[in-house]
Amino acid sequence: MSDVAIRVENLSKRYRRGIPTGNDRLSEAMSNLGRAFLHAPRQLWRRSAQLPSAAVPERSGDFWALQDVSFEVKSGEVVGIIGRNGAGKSTLLKILSRITEPTRGRFGLAGRVGSLLEVGTGFHTELTGRENIFLNGSLLGMSRAEVLQKFDEIAAFAEIDDFLDTPVKRYSSGMQMRLGFAVAAHLQPEILIVDEVLAVGDLEFQKKCLGKMDEVAKGGRTVLLVSHNMTAVRQLCRVCLWLESGRLKRSGPAEKVCRDYVSAETSTASRSRSWDADPAGMGNQLFRLVSAAVMPANGTSEDPITTRTPVWVELECETATRPDSVTVTLLFSLPDGTVAFGTSLSESPVGEPFLPAGRCRCVCEVPANLLNAGELVVSLFAVRVGGEVLFKCDNLLRLMVHDESDRRFGWYGRRVGVVRPQLVWHAAASQSCRILEGLTNE
Amino acid sequence: MIHLLNQEKVEPTLGEVETPFRQASGELSGSDTNSASSPAVPPLQYYGAAPSWRLVNGRELWRHRELLWMLALRDLKVRYRQTIVGIGWVVLSPLAMGSIFVLFFGLLGRMPAPEGVPYALIVLTGLLPWQLFAGTVTSCTTSLVANQHLIGKVYFPRLVLPMATAIPNLVDFAFALLLPVALMIYYRVSPSWPILLLPVFIVLVVSAALAIGIWLSALNAIYRDVGYLVPFLLQLGFFLSPVVYATNALIPKRWQSFVALNPMVGALEGIRWSLFGAEKSPLVLVLTSASVTTLILVTGLLYFRRVEGVLADRI
Numbered sequence: 001m002s003d004v005a006i007r008v009e010n011l012s013k014r015y016r017r018g019i020p021t022g023n024d025r026l027s028e029a030m031s032n033l034g035r036a037f038l039h040a041p042r043q044l045w046r047r048s049a050q051l052p053s054a055a056v057p058e059r060s061g062d063f064w065a066l067q068d069v070s071f072e073v074k075s076g077e078v079v080g081i082i083g084r085n086g087a088g089k090s091t092l093l094k095i096l097s098r099i100t101e102p103t104r105g106r107f108g109l110a111g112r113v114g115s116l117l118e119v120g121t122g123f124h125t126e127l128t129g130r131e132n133i134f135l136n137g138s139l140l141g142m143s144r145a146e147v148l149q150k151f152d153e154i155a156a157f158a159e160i161d162d163f164l165d166t167p168v169k170r171y172s173s174g175m176q177m178r179l180g181f182a183v184a185a186h187l188q189p190e191i192l193i194v195d196e197v198l199a200v201g202d203l204e205f206q207k208k209c210l211g212k213m214d215e216v217a218k219g220g221r222t223v224l225l226v227s228h229n230m231t232a233v234r235q236l237c238r239v240c241l242w243l244e245s246g247r248l249k250r251s252g253p254a255e256k257v258c259r260d261y262v263s264a265e266t267s268t269a270s271r272s273r274s275w276d277a278d279p280a281g282m283g284n285q286l287f288r289l290v291s292a293a294v295m296p297a298n299g300t301s302e303d304p305i306t307t308r309t310p311v312w313v314e315l316e317c318e319t320a321t322r323p324d325s326v327t328v329t330l331l332f333s334l335p336d337g338t339v340a341f342g343t344s345l346s347e348s349p350v351g352e353p354f355l356p357a358g359r360c361r362c363v364c365e366v367p368a369n370l371l372n373a374g375e376l377v378v379s380l381f382a383v384r385v386g387g388e389v390l391f392k393c394d395n396l397l398r399l400m401v402h403d404e405s406d407r408r409f410g411w412y413g414r415r416v417g418v419v420r421p422q423l424v425w426h427a428a429a430s431q432s433c434r435i436l437e438g439l440t441n442e
Numbered sequence: 443m444i445h446l447l448n449q450e451k452v453e454p455t456l457g458e459v460e461t462p463f464r465q466a467s468g469e470l471s472g473s474d475t476n477s478a479s480s481p482a483v484p485p486l487q488y489y490g491a492a493p494s495w496r497l498v499n500g501r502e503l504w505r506h507r508e509l510l511w512m513l514a515l516r517d518l519k520v521r522y523r524q525t526i527v528g529i530g531w532v533v534l535s536p537l538a539m540g541s542i543f544v545l546f547f548g549l550l551g552r553m554p555a556p557e558g559v560p561y562a563l564i565v566l567t568g569l570l571p572w573q574l575f576a577g578t579v580t581s582c583t584t585s586l587v588a589n590q591h592l593i594g595k596v597y598f599p600r601l602v603l604p605m606a607t608a609i610p611n612l613v614d615f616a617f618a619l620l621l622p623v624a625l626m627i628y629y630r631v632s633p634s635w636p637i638l639l640l641p642v643f644i645v646l647v648v649s650a651a652l653a654i655g656i657w658l659s660a661l662n663a664i665y666r667d668v669g670y671l672v673p674f675l676l677q678l679g680f681f682l683s684p685v686v687y688a689t690n691a692l693i694p695k696r697w698q699s700f701v702a703l704n705p706m707v708g709a710l711e712g713i714r715w716s717l718f719g720a721e722k723s724p725l726v727l728v729l730t731s732a733s734v735t736t737l738i739l740v741t742g743l744l745y746f747r748r749v750e751g752v753l754a755d756r757i
Contacts, residue, residue: 106490
């Protein structure tokens with residue numbers, strides 16, 4: 001097979017948990033030196049570079065960020081890598097970019113690799129935009145001649161023509177990011193490795209990045225893309241790798257793998273959670289969640305939720321700040337991250353806008369006939385007056401809303417839209433009607 | 443590749459995983475016309491867990507020579523920003539330092555220098571190379587730690603970082619050379635043919651600095667203690683090396699080949715010999731120092747390469 005761009009064979013990477021101790025401090029290595037003069041330098045030698053070989057014994061506290069991952073990517077393919085946080089996605093990218101070495105296994109790359117794990121790597125704020133383009137370019141693996149050749153394009157893409165000779169420290173953060181991406185976008189390696197760069201920047205810029213990525217892919221180059229944005233992965237990638245706890249869980253067509261991933265994530269849907277027994281709990285010194293649950297009104301969290309039932313989100317929490325200062329906001333979103341709506345205690349038409357100090361219970365009622373059928377994710381923010389976020393919990397609760405409409409007109413499919421409110425309509429007969437007139441004339 | 447995997451073990455896993463990809467691309471592209479139009483794919487190059495011992499990859503380093511230059515250029519450009527005197531500092535500081543030593547030994551009435559050469563010249567021709575050496579060692583030591591954000595985000599041979607630090611220091615040195623040139627004209631000291639060997643001795647200074655700096659940079663990446671030790675060690679080295687004295691004037695003959703184990707002894711004496719000449723060339727000193735430098739350089743490179751593989755995780 002000559003058209004393989006990336007081949008990964010049994011790749012594993014082990015990390016040590018926590019702060020390295022023991023001989024990592026020179027003082028200890030030195031005391032060893034005193035104890036056994038001849039023996040210690042060998043120890044120092046051996047331990048200062050933990051031998052990345054299978055021969056190294058496993059210690060408690062070791063963990064495998066990647067374990068026996070094997071796959072193959074054809075040239076010109078755009079591959080998405082998905083998985084939860086800590087599943088090993090970034091480790092995989094770091095190994096393939098050759099930033100760090102695997103503990104075991106090997107990987108083959110066909111041609112030059114450009115990795116984009118961060119926008120604007122190596123920018124020096126004292127240097128001007130022009131100088132930084134050259135520095136960043138050479139860090140990403142471009143030759144000076146290449147940068148020179150594409151310089152105008154880069155400057156135009158970044159939209160910073162007027163500021164080319166201004167030190168980057170005077171740039172706005174948006175400008176810095178545009179400049180960083182502009183350089184990276186003009187990189188022309190055979191293999192491009194991208195880590196969630198799309199997550200940053202304003203909407204317009206994201207669109208531009210997505211467009212550029214598409215262009216890169218169409219140019220026949222191989223792209224590896226790590227993202228949490230399923231929509232982006234589905235749109236850009238043909239194939240997809242799903243990592244879970246350091247192992248390759250599934251690979252295949254992006255559409256299918258993404259669907260499986262999303263449904264697997266939601267099968268762990270939790271309608272009710274409690275941290276009462278957990279002393280550390282969920283939260284911090286200022287705000288702590290004791291329990292959270294979602295249920296149909298007057299029901300339990302075991303009962304099914306339908307589009308026609310009002311839904312209660314019940315929270316039990318503790319605040320340690322002075323009363324009348326903390327409020328909670330709930331965000332209801334679709335599994336792909338699209339926010340359906342948000343609602344806040346402070347905007348409630350009845351009752352106090354703040355949580356009472358100490359432990360309290362609060363309920364938010366979502367009216368019937370508002371939620372559409374399907375999966376919903378509830379996230380929580382605890383906010384202090386003035387907008388300071390005390391605590392934030394994504395994916396606090398997950399619920400499945402079942403369709404239960406009377407289907408009067410024979411439409412059995414899912415209603416479109418994020419919400420499906422039942423709104424009041426008015427229809428009344430008028431005097432003249434051309435259709436009716438036409439009918440009577442016949 | 444040293445760590446070749448057992449092929450029998452690899453194949454089945456690969457076979458399993460390959461299938462969905464084949465299907466995927468088959469499904470989506472429909473036919474193979476796509477791959478026919480795309481440019482030829484270069485052969486796979488394999489990387490894996492590194493062997494514990496490896497030498498410097500010269501080709502890789504050469505490929506990144508432009509990066510080395512860009513990093514050096516970055517340091518050069520930033521070096522004297524927001525200063526008034528700017529690069530003038532490279533002349534001013536040895537001038538001030540030199541004056542102190544000339545005054546001190548002048549008041550003492552005994553110059554640790556051979557007859558015939560003004561003491562001011564001895565001091566300057568010691569201070570400038572020493573500045574080059576100490577400056578390079580210092581910036582080498584911190585080079586990896588100071589650039590850890592790069593190490594975690596992009597690949598390049600890490601050796602580029604300590605090596606690049608020599609360039610700004612060399613530029614400083616070149617400017618500072620104006621000072622002894624002016625003084626030599628003033629004292630009417632005219633060098634003869636050995637001056638042609640001056641570049642060799644400057645290379646020796648830089649090699650010694652890099653050899654020690656490469657060791658220290660790798661050590662400092664893992665043991666930050668090194669960063670605190672270096673200023674003290676350099677202070678010690680300043681007096682152990684013939685910076686403000688000439689070896690012949692202070693060190694007894696029988697000790698001389700012993701002190702030449704210090705790489706800077708041969709280099710500094712070589713520089714003075716190439717400028718002022720002497721009846722006897724310091725050949726033994728130079729050869730001893732050069733051998734020690736080579737030894738430190740080779741072991742340093744080995745250690746550096748060993749640390750390099752885990753640098754991103756351990757720094």
